[in-house]
Amino acid sequence: MSGRLEGKKILVTAAGQGIGKATAIAFHKEGAHVIATDLNDKTLADLNKEYPEIKVQKLDSTDNNAILEFTKTLDKVDVLFNAVGFVHHGTILDCEEKDWDFSSNINVKSMYFMCKAILPLMIKYNGGSIINVSSCVSSLKGFPNRFIYGTTKAAVIGLTKSIAADFVKQNIRCNSIAPGTVFSPSWQDRVNQSPDPEQAKKDFIARQPMGRIGTAEEIAAVAVYLASDDATFTTGTTISVDGGISI
Numbered sequence: 001m002s003g004r005l006e007g008k009k010i011l012v013t014a015a016g017q018g019i020g021k022a023t024a025i026a027f028h029k030e031g032a033h034v035i036a037t038d039l040n041d042k043t044l045a046d047l048n049k050e051y052p053e054i055k056v057q058k059l060d061s062t063d064n065n066a067i068l069e070f071t072k073t074l075d076k077v078d079v080l081f082n083a084v085g086f087v088h089h090g091t092i093l094d095c096e097e098k099d100w101d102f103s104s105n106i107n108v109k110s111m112y113f114m115c116k117a118i119l120p121l122m123i124k125y126n127g128g129s130i131i132n133v134s135s136c137v138s139s140l141k142g143f144p145n146r147f148i149y150g151t152t153k154a155a156v157i158g159l160t161k162s163i164a165a166d167f168v169k170q171n172i173r174c175n176s177i178a179p180g181t182v183f184s185p186s187w188q189d190r191v192n193q194s195p196d197p198e199q200a201k202k203d204f205i206a207r208q209p210m211g212r213i214g215t216a217e218e219i220a221a222v223a224v225y226l227a228s229d230d231a232t233f234t235t236g237t238t239i240s241v242d243g244g245i246s247i
Ligand SMILES: NC(=O)c1ccc[n+]([C@@H]2O[C@H](COP(=O)([O-])OP(=O)(O)OC[C@H]3O[C@@H](n4cnc5c(N)ncnc54)[C@H](O)[C@@H]3O)[C@@H](O)[C@H]2O)c1
Pocket: 013, 014, 015, 016, 017, 018, 019, 020, 037, 038, 039, 040, 043, 059, 060, 061, 062, 083, 084, 085, 086, 087, 106, 133, 134, 135, 136, 178, 179, 180, 181, 182, 183, 184, 185, 186, 187, 216
């Protein structure tokens, strides 16, 4: 299928790799005008080389001044896809105040900044769709050693529902996606950095009822749906795309 997002203007955060990148490409393939943002301008340049129609912009999603300056260059935004996020490993006893602040800034405050900056552009044109990437590790399910990650990803679900409730009359939908374990560069790093990478990989796969981890493209497919006019009656929800891990 193609053309489901024909003409829509879409902004993606954390689009340099992983779920953000796969989603930016999927949006582009469905006919959208995509602006891909990330902290890493090298991966953005690679994306732009492969897909010259995808515009790229270096943007730190935790820097509100930079976001507001960037927003001044935009007119209409139909869809905002917030993919930025960071996994801290450990329990509450391993989470120092600096870890709490770092994860909260990247996982939640970034979404507050981005949504607040972009919502006026959606209101101006009487509609839009915001999609925030949460996780199965959130209010949906507790996992060992994911204390601050689960806390912040639960907050993403609350943030999503609040925005959905406040702007439903303005034709703005706000939903989140809760992926299970998905292959991405940062997931590969987590495996490689564990004391026994082979065992770590087996453990990740063993907890997946489908016996495999997901692909970024499988998350992107749901993002395309939520961005599209197929989802015009869907708001305030969280769609689990997790191979059954949260059953
Ligand atoms: N991979 C998984 O298994 C999985 C599972 C559930 C949820 N998620 C969520 O999906 C999202 C994407 O994760 P991923 O693993 O696909 O990608 P990733 O972690 O491999 O890549 C993250 C990207 O975010 C960018 N980034 C980091 N800090 C930034 C900042 N301050 N501003 C802008 N960009 C920044 C990085 O440069 C990188 O390109 C995250 O929110 C993550 O929590 C991932």
